[in-house]
Amino acid sequence: MAHNVWIVLQHRDGKLARVSREALAAGQKLASALGVEAEAVLLGSGIGELAGEVAGGAALAAVHVADHELLASYTPGAYIGALQGALAAARPSFTVFPHNYQAVDMMARLAQELGAGLLPEVLAFETNGDGDVGGLVWTRPILGGKMVSKVRVRGTDPMIVSVQSGAFPADEMVPGSAPVRDLAFDPDAVVPDREILAVESVGGDQVDLSKADIIVAVGRGIGGEDKMQPIHDLAAALGADIAASRPVIDNGWLPRDRQIGSSGQTVAPKLYIAAAISGAIQHVVGMKGSRTVVAINKDANAPIFNLAQYGIVGDVHEILPALTEAVKAAKG
């Protein structure tokens, strides 16, 4: 028989991160599929008010709160130390995290401490309806999102799961209320294993792409620093800003303040032209708010075509110059 589902929430500046509301929606859906209840966990310092908001807003069996000064900033040692006692005692069938950097940093080690299994970055699950843990079929991306795998969990021991951003819409969270409880943890186990010295911006004087109307973005498939001219030409014809996916930046073909995605900027232009970008999720999270997306890629299976409105399969070095000419012609 399945145990309850726990959801570990993340917050910043006293507010729940959007991905946490998605994790709540996912956890509730999972609990309902297994015929159990969902419970949430909040870790931090001075988070009483936030705990009250969560407890007043979501249908949960409980909101467990660990409020401790050593939890004011995230360190894996302190956070795992605070979580592991309660999770070892309650043995939730699934502990759900939003799939972001903080979760990935800690979940493998948390699973290891608990003797639990690890199932990161899920996009969806299906159920055979009998509430059995092994009856769930999970979908997760592989090979940079170019393919997906369907997996099943063996056994009934606890699992640590993270849900991909955007996979479980936050507005499907079931509203309701829940009692607030203190999370039982051993303060001696809350031991930061790193000293936080500073937090700083990567880009320094950043180019702000968030207000751009039109963006021409380029991926590794362009082929090299010396092959970027067609991108510059198209951007000039359109009056667009130039941006890139991570590998272009890592290779030094464009400066880091041109990077779009989870570790770069988030943009929402009216037109986003993705040239030779496959559409890995780390890039997509930074541009999926764009109004119209055009994808140009030699691989017809590239995931970018799934979210584009217009797609062209072909060599960017043939398509881009033609497109530049067509734009110039249209503009007269």
Added chain:
Amino acid sequence: MRVAVCLKQVPDTEARLRVGKDGKWINEEGLPFVINESDEYALEEAQRLAETAGDGEVVVFSLGPDRAQEALRKALAKGAARAVLLSDPAFEGGDAIATGRALAAAIRHEGDFDLVITGSQSDDVGFGGTGSVVAGELGWPHVWLVMGVELEDGGTARVTREMESGMNEIVRVELPAVLEIQAGINHPRYAALKGIMQAKRKPLDRRSPADLGLDPGQVGGSGSRLEILSVGFPDSGEGAQMLEGSPEEVARQLVDKLQREARVL
């Protein structure tokens, strides 16, 4: 300073991918394999740190089938001193926990290290947790998505860790530690001809679960909680309107649609 590097050989993600016969993994026949991208950066960072320390030694580890020795030879050609391949049918099909457990045992078996350096995530299955599990097994701190490392006097390292939204966090950890490197931290070197020749004579040892004192049931597929049922291409959803024709034709169609249909030009 002794530095262990864990690297994985993965399919070239630019290659054309097909579903394999049993439907449970991709067809690897004829597929090019490369060193996982972030692991290339990890190797470079390990070499840089070992060189800075002066008397450094870099030992590379990989868990994988026979073909993975090509990745190890390449690392030896770039300057690593020795290589260890965890190659045994019992190691195959493991998740991050089973693989991390095996790698940690292999590292421990090779003696004391000051650092273990890995990539942050594999480009094939992408769990992003193997290095953290190695750290857990060894009882060391870990830092994931590392974008900078400075060794300090007194047995600590000042580590830059990537956060979301263009921010970095600078942290100090005590050594020994596991650092999981993010792509882009440095500029990986190429193997020189001399290095390629030398690599042929450098030791590449193979280890089985028994060599490492591991129960075969704890590693590989039998030590993992997930069973892959199938792999495939993502549902295309509504998908894009695909434009076809010569480059000039598709360019004209696109501009027309952006003006009249999407009204964004």
